[in-house]
Amino acid sequence: MTPEEFRTAGHALIDWIADHRARVPDLPVAAQVRPGEVRAALPAHPPTAPEAFDEVLADLEAVVVPGVTQTQHPGFYGWFPSNAGLASVLGDLASGGLGALGITWQSAPALTELEQVLTDWLRELCGLSPHWRGAIQDTASTGCLVALLAARERAGDGCEHRGGLQALQAPLVVYTSPEAHSSVAKGALLAGFGADNLRQVAVDPATYAMDTQDLRHAMAEDAAAGRVPAAVVATVGTTATTAMDPVRAVVEVAREHGAWVHVDAAMAGSAMLLPEMRHLFDGVDSADSLAWNPHKWMGTVLDTSLLYVRDVDHLVSVMSTTPSYLQAATDEQVVQYKDWGIPLGRRFRALKLWFQLRLDGVESVRHRLRRDLANARWLAAQVEAEPGWRVLAPVTLQTVCIRHEPEGLTGDALDAHTLAWVDAVNATGRAFLGASRLEGRWMVRVSIGAEATERGHVEQLWQLLRETASGSSGSERPGQGLGVDHGEAGDRAGEDDVETP
Numbered sequence: 001m002t003p004e005e006f007r008t009a010g011h012a013l014i015d016w017i018a019d020h021r022a023r024v025p026d027l028p029v030a031a032q033v034r035p036g037e038v039r040a041a042l043p044a045h046p047p048t049a050p051e052a053f054d055e056v057l058a059d060l061e062a063v064v065v066p067g068v069t070q071t072q073h074p075g076f077y078g079w080f081p082s083n084a085g086l087a088s089v090l091g092d093l094a095s096g097g098l099g100a101l102g103i104t105w106q107s108a109p110a111l112t113e114l115e116q117v118l119t120d121w122l123r124e125l126c127g128l129s130p131h132w133r134g135a136i137q138d139t140a141s142t143g144c145l146v147a148l149l150a151a152r153e154r155a156g157d158g159c160e161h162r163g164g165l166q167a168l169q170a171p172l173v174v175y176t177s178p179e180a181h182s183s184v185a186k187g188a189l190l191a192g193f194g195a196d197n198l199r200q201v202a203v204d205p206a207t208y209a210m211d212t213q214d215l216r217h218a219m220a221e222d223a224a225a226g227r228v229p230a231a232v233v234a235t236v237g238t239t240a241t242t243a244m245d246p247v248r249a250v251v252e253v254a255r256e257h258g259a260w261v262h263v264d265a266a267m268a269g270s271a272m273l274l275p276e277m278r279h280l281f282d283g284v285d286s287a288d289s290l291a292w293n294p295h296k297w298m299g300t301v302l303d304t305s306l307l308y309v310r311d312v313d314h315l316v317s318v319m320s321t322t323p324s325y326l327q328a329a330t331d332e333q334v335v336q337y338k339d340w341g342i343p344l345g346r347r348f349r350a351l352k353l354w355f356q357l358r359l360d361g362v363e364s365v366r367h368r369l370r371r372d373l374a375n376a377r378w379l380a381a382q383v384e385a386e387p388g389w390r391v392l393a394p395v396t397l398q399t400v401c402i403r404h405e406p407e408g409l410t411g412d413a414l415d416a417h418t419l420a421w422v423d424a425v426n427a428t429g430r431a432f433l434g435a436s437r438l439e440g441r442w443m444v445r446v447s448i449g450a451e452a453t454e455r456g457h458v459e460q461l462w463q464l465l466r467e468t469a470s471g472s473s474g475s476e477r478p479g480q481g482l483g484v485d486h487g488e489a490g491d492r493a494g495e496d497d498v499e500t501p
């Protein structure tokens with residue numbers, strides 16, 4: 001494609017994106033396809049000759065749009081806010097358009113230095129201490145894995161440069177809570193700690209936050225048995241209920257054993273932009289690493305996840321590689337982000353943040369976050385005031401965990417009712433919700449925070465929730481196959497105490 005051809009097609013694509021965003025509120029929220037449908041609509045073999053741009057655009061419209069859950073829809077309350085603000089979409093386009101190769105400082109000095117500036121800006125906007133140094137990762141899952149690798153090497157005294165974990169005398173142990181995101185356990189397993197050395201510390205039964213007495217007990221027990229407490233992953237804003245692990249107390253306990261503390265604030269980190277919410281993050285500055293995702297609530301288009309660490313020298317000692325073809329005379333004077341994480345090549349992700357902060361301004365983001373917090377409190381108040389309805393966990397942020405509990409309905413019958421009801425909501429196309437288990441029973445998470453969601457939409461949702469709940473018998477599964485599959489509710493409920501989506 002020549003630059004002139006790109007200009008024509010690009011204008012058409014920008015027009016299409018703008019039109020698409022404008023009509024999103026009129027689309028059904030849930031993806032409208034069944035498994036295999038998108039694939040079946042596409043040719044089995046690749047094209048051998050160029051096609052017209054119009055044909056590609058037509059397929060984008062006809063095949064792709066119905067196969068996407070509309071997370072930018074004002075009725076999107078599923079999983080977590082996944083805002084893709086249009087200012088950051090422009091930054092993403094600029095990133096691809098520049099075609100910069102992010103492998104070393106030398107390959108694109110602006111890519112490195114813009115990333116340094118943007119991670120510093122975000123740190124300052126969140127009121128975090130200047131001792132943090134940040135890098136942009138693809139996801140919080142990667143951030144957690146990187147943190148756990150750094151923790152492993154600190155506790156194992158740089159064992160990767162010798163016999164690795166396999167040569168250590170004592171097992172290294174990781175602690176988290178059952179409310180932590182599944183990426184924490186995945187990171188611990190991938191980092192080689194082993195499932196036998198991953199402890200699930202108890203949580204407070206009312207708040208679902210990590211119980212630091214139990215953490216202290218578990219760490220002391222391991223240490224007494226000759227094992228090495230290596231890392232604690234605390235979550236600020238757990239996935240299911242946005243529970244807040246008490247980071248200050250966690251750090252105090254972890255320090256007694258020299259263990260690394262990683263804070264996973266993937267969803268909730270955006271709330272640090274609000275000075276009045278920072279008390280929820282008390283103690284975060286004393287942790288060893290912190291990850292949060294502007295690509296969730298803050299609204300930077302995926303993939304934009306921030307990982308901050310205190311001890312960059314240690315991280316670099318774990319991650320650094322210096323093949324001769326990447327060496328340059330300037331190496332001593334510059335940051336090499338390839339040594340701060342796993343991949344060598346990196347995208348110019350800082351442009352997405354740069355465009356967003358410059359074009360939208362942080363005050364508009366703060367205004368929107370405050371709106372969402374107020375909307376969550378409003379919905380929780382309605383639910384609490386309505387007979388037969390319950391709010392199941394403290395509403396600390398923008399997620400409201402609820403259940404409709406008709407009189408006399410308990411156990412598996414209540415689970416069936418909950419799942420039928422959430423499917424009925426999703427099948428209307430007007431809203432999209434997720435179900436999750438809490439203490440062995442299904443509940444519904446209303447995760448408020450799509451950029452387009454105003455109070456009026458939340459009021460309409462509350463109306464819809466009541467209408468659909470009164471019409472759901474529990475024997476029908478109207479929305480099954482349209483994006484939410486809960487498995488066999490009756491069989492599975494009660495297996496675990498808590499499950500994160």
Ligand SMILES: Cc1ncc(COP(=O)(O)O)c(C=O)c1O
Pocket residue numbers: 080138139140141142181183235237238239264265266267293305
């Ligand atoms: C608390 C928490 N941690 C981690 C993740 C995973 O985030 P990512 O998709 O960036 O890996 C999520 C996403 O749902 C989350 O809620």
